[in-house]
Each structure stands twice: as C-alpha cells, then as structure tokens.
Amino acid sequence: MATPYPIRPQHGSLYRTLRSGGVVLLLCVAIAALLSASNMGRFVDVLAYSSCIGVCCWLIITGGMRSLAGVLNRRRSARGRPAQYPDGFPGWRWMPLPIAAGIVFGPLLGNELAGWLGLYHASSLWPVGNADNRTTWVLTLLAAVVAVTVLSLSGQLSRARAEAESAQRAAAEHHLKLLESQLEPHMLFNTLANLRVLIGSDPPRATAMLDHLIALLRSTLSASRRGRHALADEFAHLDDYLALMAVRMGPRLQTRLDLPDALRALPLPPLLLQPLVENSIQHGLEPKVGGGRIDVSARREGQTLVLTVRDSGVGLDAAQAAAAAGFGLQQVRERLRTVYAGRAGLIVRADAHGGTLAEVRLPIDDTA
Amino acid sequence: MNPPTALIAEDEALLAAGLRADLARLWPELQVVAMAEDGRSALQQALALRPAVCFLDIRMPAMSGLEVAQALAEDWPDEASAPFPLLVFVTAYDHHAIEAFDAQAADYLLKPVDGRRLEACVGRLQRSLASRGGAAAELELSLQRLRALLGSEAAPRDARLQVIQAQVGNTVHLVPLDEVIYFEAADKYLRVVTAEREHLIRMSLRELVPQLDPGRFWQVHRGTVVQARCIASARRDESGKAYLTLRGRPEQITVSRLYAPRFKGM
Secondary structure (H helix, E strand, O other): OOOOOOOOOOOOOOHHHHHHHHHHHHHHHHHHHHHHHHHOOOHHHHHHHHHHHHHHHHHHHHHHHHHHHHHHHHHHHHOOOOOOOOOOOOOOOOOOHHHHHHHHHHHHHHHHHHHHHOOOOOOOOOOOOOOHHHHHHHHHHHHHHHHHHHHHHHHHHHHHHHHHHHHHHHHHHHHHHHHHOOOOOHHHHHHHHHHHHHHOHHHHHHHHHHHHHHHHHHHHHHHHHOEEHHHHHHHHHHHHHHHHHHHHHHHEEEEEEEEEHHHHHOEOOOOHHHHHHHHHHHHHHOOOOOOOOEEEEEEOOOOOEEEEEEEEOOOHHHHHHHHHHHHHHHHHOOOHHHHHHOOOEEEEEEEEOOEEEEEEEOOOOOOO | OOOOOEEEEEOOOHHHHHHHHHHHHHOOOOOEEEEEOOHHHHHHHHHHHHHOEEEEEEOOOOOOOHHHHHHHHHHHHOOOOOOOOEEEEEEEHHHHHHHHHHHOOOOOOEOOOOOOHHHHHEEEHHHHHHOOHHHHHHHHHHHHHHHHHHHHHHOOOHHHHHOOEEEEEEEEEEEEHEEEEEEEEOEEEEEEOOOOOOOOOOOOHHHHHOOOOOOEEEEEEOOOOEEHHHHHEEEOOOOEEEEEEEEEOOOOOOOOOHHHOOOOOO
16 A cells, blocks of 8 residues: 655654764774773773764764755756755765765864864874774774664664554554444434434334444444455345445335355455445435335356445436545445455446446455 | 424434424424425425425435525515525534534534424524514525525535537537536436537536536526626516526526526626
8 A cells, every 4th residue: 555655764854963973972982992992092092082083074974965965955956856855865875975085084184183182193194004094094994884884774774663654654544534434424323313213212123223233333343453354244234234224214225135155254355345335325325216226246256256236226327426436436446456456346337227236356265 | 373384304204203203392383284205395395385494404315405495595486475484404414514504503403303402493493483574584584594505515616627518319519618608407407508509418507517617607596507708688576586688599597586696787
C-alpha cells in the first residue's frame, strides 16, 4: 500500500547537528585516552589537541554538507522543481566531497588553531612520513570513518523508524475509514430508531432485531482485525445486515442468500461483499418506490469462486452515478488488488431484468 | 377552530407508526390525515389535503424531503384558504442537511426521536400555529426560509461541462452548451432545448446543475434551468410567480415563487 505521507527523518536538523558534534567529541575523548595510555602525552594535552582537530573536521564537514544542500536546492528551484534537501543533507551521493575536505583540511586547521590557542601542537603536519604526523593523520581518518559510519547508521535507523511509523499511521487511517463505512451512521441510527419503536410495540421482535444488531457489530469489529475469514462467516454477516434492513423496509425488501455447503469454508477478505450489498440497498432499492429483491449467491467455476450480488433496484443508470463515486466500489477494487494482485476482479453491470448485478471473481487456492 | 392536521412522510413503516403514536400521546388534538411512504405521494397528498404540519423524512424514495418542501413551496395554491404548512424535517444522520437546518433555524428531528425533543418540537409548532399571521405573510416567510435552506444545501459546483451528448438510437448528437436555451425536467429525462430543436438526455436536473456555471444558467423552477443571455424579459404577476419570454423560442417559461426574486429591475 502506498503511504500518503512524505517520508523524512523524524528529527530536526539542529538535533542532528548537535548529535554529530557529540559523536565527534566522544571520539576525541577516546583518542586522547588511547594516546595518553600509550604514553604519547598527557591526557589533557592530547584531548585539547584532538578536540581542535575534531571540531575543525566537524565544522568543515557540517558546513560543506549544508552549503552543498543549499546549492543543490537553489539549482533545483531555478529549474522550477521543489527543493529536495530541506534539512541540509544533500544525500550520500554528495557526501564524499565534504568528508574528504574535512579529513584533509581539518587536521591542518586544527593544528593551526591549537598553536594559536597556545596549546600543544606540531610545528608542521608535513611531511606525513613523520611518526607523530602519521599518527595524527591516521587517527583523523579513522575517527572520520567511525563518525560517518555511526551517524549514517543511526540516520538510516531513524528514517526506517519514521517510514514504519507513517506506514502504520496510513494503515490505521484506512482501517478507521473502512470501519466507518461498515458501520454507516445513517444505517445505525435508523436501526436504533426502529428498535426504539419495537421496544414499545413488539418486544419479542425488538429482541430479535437487537440480536441481529449485536451480531452485526461483533462481526464488523472482529473482521477489521482479521485478514481472511470463511465464506460462511461472510454470509452470516450479510444475513444479519439484511435482517435489519428487512425490519426497516418491511415488505419493500425481499432477500435471498445462497451459499452451497461445499463452499462454506473457502477464505476471503472479511466483509468484501458488504459494500456491494449496501450499494444495492442504498442506491438500488431504497430509492425505488415499491422496493424489490436482492440475491446474494456463491458458486464455483473450476478454480474460481464467483460471488454475485443482484438487485432489482432502480438500475445502473440512476444508481451508477451515486455509487461509482462512492468509497464502496473503490474500496472493494483496492482490496482485491492488494490481496490477489490482479488474479481477482469485480464487474458491476446492468442486470438483464433491470437493476444491477455485481460480480466478484476470486481464485481458489486448494493448497491454502 | 378546527383541530390541527398533519401529514407524516416516512418510508419506514415502523418509524412512521412510531412517530404517529408519539404525536398522539403528546398532542392528542392533532389529526394525522395522511401517511406517505415516498416523496411523490407526500407531495400529492399534502397539496390535496393541505395539512397544517408536514413531517418530512429527508431520505425517501422518488423525492427527498427537501425536494418535497421545494415542490410544495412552488405549487402551493394561491387562495388564502389554507396557509402554507409548518415543515419539520426528520433525519437519522445527514451531515450537510443538519448543518443547513441549524444555519437556517429550520425545525428538524433526529432519529431516533426521543420524547423530550419531540415534546419541545410540538410546543414550538403549537405556538407557531397560535400566532399565525395571514396566509400570504405565512407563505412569504416560508419561502424566505426555504430559499436560504436550498441555497445553503446546494452541492459544490464544478462547471466543466461544455457539450451535451444526446443519444438517439445509434447516433449521439453533440450540443454545445452555448446553444442550449433551457433545460426542462421531464419524468426520468431532461429536455435540452435549442433554437432549432430539442433533445432528450437520461440525466436528472439535480445531477446536471452542479456541472453548469451558475452565472450563465439560472434555475427558475425546480424543473427548469435557463441560459441567462437567452431571457428577453420577465413579467411578474400578483401571485409571486414570473413569466419569461425568450430569445430564439416562442414559448413562455414559468418562474416559481422561490426563484422570482431574482428578476428585479437593476
């Protein structure tokens, strides 16, 4: 499922800058500890020196990275495209440039800085062959590799986390929309209104209606948590829904559900047929003065399960405009696409006797 | 004074019976003279029996409660004998309708209708009936409210339609919108009238209107939309209706009371 959210790291650029600075300082402390442990100077002196170099490296890499992103953004907007690097990170493709600059100029600048501050420093970092100088260059290179690796991994981690979160949010939103479409408020309140009348006038019928409503709510809620359920469960759900509609519409609604025993256990995505039956009622039969009938049936054609919802309502012309734009059919098509990847289909057409016929064809996996 | 009368329009039989029973308990003098199960029969019975109060369900077969209200306002007889009925809309959950009702202070009930709300509604209706002015003033008041209600309830417009495609047998005639003088509803069809001829399309006015530019095409009746530049003159009569003469067509077009205020001198 495509997520509607743009994917971006969840932290701001200030946070990331401070974090990278922190990593650099930690590395400087580690280097100072290492060098002073191997008797190459006092811890404080080495720490001050390595910090000078580290900070310079960090400034060069961070600044280079940001100005690169700025230049790239300006170039994109000059070509009329939206800025792509709003958080000052130009992408790993461009990062070798500032990193190389940092590794070369960081120690040189850091050495100058240390001298200017009157701290321990080398008179010159050339030639590289000098043992002290080699230590400085090698340690800088190693520290840069470690810092870049650590930061890139943690960046990847937070991006992946943000991606997972936004996908989860999209799924939850879809789920909610599905649930709302299945528990349509108009239907719910009208059902309760009927129930309210029946409680006074015909308590046994009120009880029966309440039982159907409870079963309907239960199956709707449990279906939203399951990936598949059995065709028998689907038909039981439709039976509850149609029983409620039959109380409301009285003699204006006749229903028939036909499910052969052999097909009862076949799996399908839960409540797949519900929007089709609802369309038949809402757009086909409710607008028709005399009402009509609705037939839901299942049959097997070789390795294909064929589910049909047929109504004798106002017909496709009138119902089409209302239903086609709705969430119902679009949602059925989308679910078929995600679950069966092109191996299932939905056809909605005018029935030969007036009214509308919706047909869903699903592949049957005997191995499943 | 005669006891007040009422019509209940509700397609769900149990709910209609329930409302009737609740009304009998809260307002014993009220006589329910008609129970309609669809919009069209509600309109016919209301025009024939002229009840004092109409309870109109919003979602009904054939015509919605709002369409019934509009048709009542347009077709209500002029003679002063029967004042325009008080309208109470009934709905389970129609987001847009409820917003419009609230905005226009229209009387409405939410299903399930609880006793206290119905009691308050009955109280309001009784006070309105007791303080009613003359029939003409009453009608004008109702018209104003309905105009606002229908206006605020109108669907968002998306005026992209350029050409009407009218099918006759295997041929599809393309009629540029510019050539259309007026559209008129005719049962399930829509008459598309140009200077030379007319076509039938299978579309309702309700589906068409949102696709038209409201500045170019003026609704003048629940069943008629006219291209404004084809209107030559409008003559108003004392009942509040108006009659249009057209450029390019000999026939006159009737403007209902709901839309007549549009035709005023500048």
